[in-house]
Amino acid sequence: MRSAQFARLIVLVSVAVSACTVKDTDIPSLTGPSEYALSIEVTATPDHIRQDGESQSAVVVRARDANGQPVRALAIRLDMAVGPTIQDFGTLSERNVVTGNDGLAKAVYTAPPTPQGFNGSGTTMSIRATPYGTNSLTSVSHSVSIELVPPGVILPPGGAPTASFVVSPTPLSAGVAARFDASASLPGTDSSQLTYSWSFGDGSGASGVAVNHTFATVGTFSVTLTVTNDRGLTAQTMQPVSVGATALPVAVFVFSPAAPVPGKEIQFNGQGSTAPSGRRITQYLWNWGDGETGTGALQQHDYLEEGVYSVVLTVVDDIGQRGSATQPVTVKFPDAPTPTPPTAAFVFSPAEPEPDEPVLFNAGVSSPGPATRQYRWNWGDGTTTDTLEELQSHTYEEEGTYTVVLTVIDGTDPAQRDTDSKPVPVGIVTPPTP
Incomplete structure (x- = not known):
């Protein structure tokens, strides 16, 4: 039981963060980050220590931007105060700290010794952390308390924390950021603060209540969360996380x-x-x-x-x-059009020639074909004529019916041709139609 005569000494660790103030006609100041752009979390581990001049508490200031990413190279000044008055009560390992790549700034607070003969109720003091360049008149305080217990007082046992986290989105894909959220973890009885340490099973880790992580390869990874409360008690949980192949974009054109x-x-x-x-x-x-x-x-x-x-x-x-x-x-260039093949046709006169009478043959009724045409005549009496002329004359010496064949050849390559044939009665009189 705590002695009624012993006072509780509360060390209040405060972080001042500039807030955005917009007057009716003024442009907002750009001298410091706004409360909406800068998130500050302060922890002290443990937050119950003895006032013996030796006991220490690790003070961590965590800075995040609006997207939950670490704020790097943020300079912060630490000051101690008792009530409204700034003064030293105990010691700080650093008065000026700067956040690293992980967005963390750290210092160690050492409790002062208990004054000889002290039997009072203690003192409440605070440690203020102020980012450089901010407007102190518009600051917003974030705090964590450390209870200093005079020697001889027995600290009550604290309950163990509970570690728990969820992952989103599911299923996970390689190359796609996943969100790990441990906000459901509990600090345990007589505790109010937790620190969070992550191991993702791929050789990397992180800290913070909610973090993003991207797995580079496909596989199953054992993700471990370790939480530590302000009494120094820890808890751990592990989940196997399956990471599948990343869906690829589809190209179409x-x-x-x-x-x-x-x-x-x-x-x-x-x-x-x-x-x-x-x-x-x-x-x-x-x-x-x-x-x-x-x-x-x-x-x-x-x-x-x-x-x-x-x-x-x-x-x-x-x-x-x-x-x-x-x-x-x-x-490619378009192919030349296919030429129209010639059509062979001819007429002759007289229609019923006599032997040794010249017969005039006319191939001009043939359909024209491309380029130069050649006319090849087979007179049906064992003789032929090749010519470029449409008109030809031929004489038969004997009576009979002769089959005349005309072949028309165009000038394309390969050449196209057509034929026509007609019987020519020589010395044969066709009886009149009744």
Whole structure:
């Protein structure tokens, strides 16, 4: 039991943080961080020590910005006060401290010795921590108490803390930040403060009630949380955390025209690409397949020569994950139109020639074909004629019916041809139609 004659000496550790004050017409001061931009947490471990001139308490000031990230290189001055008056009561290992890369500034408080013959009720004192450059008139205090107990007083036993944490989002993916929150942990009876130490099972750690961590690889990691209360009692909990493969962004692109020709610009559009949920695409990287590259969702590119080019679009999301798509782009001049083949046809007169009578053959009724045409006549009497002329004359010496064949050949490569044939009655009179 505590003696009624012994006083409780409360050491109040206060951190002054500048608040943002906006007058009606004034622009807010830029001399220091605002309460909304700077979060301060102060702990003292343990917070019950003897007033014997030797007992110590570790004072930690933790500074975080609005995003929960450590505030680095923040200079803080520590002062002791009794009541409203600044004065020394005990000692501080440092009067001026600066937060490190972890956002922490540390000092050690050593209790003063109990005055000889002391039997009073003690004194309440405070330690104030003020960031440089702040306006003390608009400061907001954060505090933690340390109880100094005169020698001979037995400290009551404290209850052990309880460690607990949750992880989000789930499932976890490699390369994606996860949030670890230990706010459900309890300090135990006769305790009001906790410090938090994290081990993520991948060789890294952190401190703080809620922290972010990114696993670089896929696997199962044993995440351990250790909490320590202001009585120096600790508790620990471990959770296995499974980290899966990170979803990749999907690259998609289209281009036009679909049949491009050399020297003409082609429009490429990669805006159809998508990032996994909660992420966004930050880069579009093009490889045109001809030694040139480009960046941006919308691009133009031309090819100087015919060929088939393999175009690759790579998209990168905001955590550095990549996805690619490849398409062949065929560049060529359009083929020449297929020429229309000729159509062979001819007429002759007289219709019923006599032997040794010249017969005039006219191939001019043939449909015209491209380039120069050649007319090849087979007269049906064992003779032929090759000519470029449409009109030809031929004489048959004997009576009979002769089958005349005309072949028309155009000037393309390869050549196209067509034939026509007709019977020619020589010396044969066709009886009149009744």
